[in-house]
């Protein structure tokens with residue numbers, strides 16, 4: 116498959132439009148794996164998943180299978196999940212704890228930093244074989260760094276620091292962690308995994324799309340509106356009904372009251388489109404009142420007020436992460452092929468908060484991210500329809516120009532949509548995409 120030239124790639128993005136090849140061409144996908152996922156900081160997991168030395172979770176950087184593991188020196192390593200002998204995947208469990216990793220095929224054994232430490236039947240290997248050669252290791256990502264517990268890795272030894280890469284988006288991570296009375300959050304519960312037959316870029320493109328809910332989620336909006344309030348007054352049922360009803364807010368609301376902000380590097384966040392009466396039940400919910408009291412006891416009334424006034428919905432950290440503080444959800448995008456994508460969804464517990472807060476997190480996860488979710492399934496259907504639509508010639512240029520003429524600087528180094536349904540965050544992702552794909 117010939118690699119597309121930089122000029123050819125640059126020609127696929129025009130002001131407010133992109134060519135359908137960016138979603139459909141396997142050669143573009145291969146180049147993305149190399150130039151974007153081979154260079155950017157990519158989210159690989161949360162520190163709470165690997166608390167003790169030897170704790171590990173499987174993850175990916177682009178298509179490359181990786182293991183995030185806490186080494187015996189206390190540092191987190193991210194190593195290629197591939198045996199240096201004949202290439203077998205070494206770690207087959209999704210998570211666990213191990214003193215060392217032994218390959219299932221011929222028993223080569225690696226330390227938790229990837230070094231080869233034991234080779235059975237050593238006498239049979241030729242003279243040039245040197246187990247101390249770094250080339251016989253499970254190769255470690257050259258750079259691993261974290262921000263407030265969120266761990267990123269880069270396969271590129273040079274390039275901007277994680278702090279520079281995240282820029283203003285650090286405030287979204289702050290928003291997530293600040294909500295914990297103990298200033299600490301942890302991954303809890305299981306992992307939802309889903310897949311769709313479409314390009315990886317479609318996923319983040321949808322999570323800040325304020326123009327789609329009223330169309331895509333019509334069936335669940337109608338069902339929730341028809342639902343009698345008296346049936347579901349508390350807990351998961353209440354959250355589900357309120358969330359689905361709010362997806363049907365009128366067009367003027369989506370245009371004028373939500374807000375969309377974008378930052379260099381392809382990152383963005385959408386404003387919260389619920390208020391306490393509609394979803395969080397803050398004022399009337401005794402568990403939420405208990406939570407606020409715990410937060411105030413630790414952080415004081417003024418800081419608690421400041422934290423509660425941050426109202427963001429999904430924050431996208433391009434290229435592979437989207438998370439949301441209000442219900443502590445986090446989604447990781449794994450590109451599999453040009454027309455196949457997996458998404459893994461995690462829930463977080465706020466340390467020091469009443470147990471009911473995490474019950475609401477799980478309830479919300481079931482409504483919006485579960486495999487039986489009446490909301491998520493609509494989105495998956497849409498990605499699949501785009502996936503099949505973009506493969507055929509015809510409409511060559513895809514329109515991503517909504518809001519193009521009214522977007523404006525936000526005064527913090529970013530650009531905001533005056534109209535909340537602006538596709539500015541998609542154009543912003545393509546600015547970053549071009550930088551990696553067609554830049555030096």
Ligand code: FES
Nearest residue numbers: 198200201218221
């Ligand atoms: S492939 Fe791993 S030991 Fe042979």
Ligand SMILES: [Fe+2]
Nearest residue numbers: 327328331494
């Ligand atoms: Fe949706």
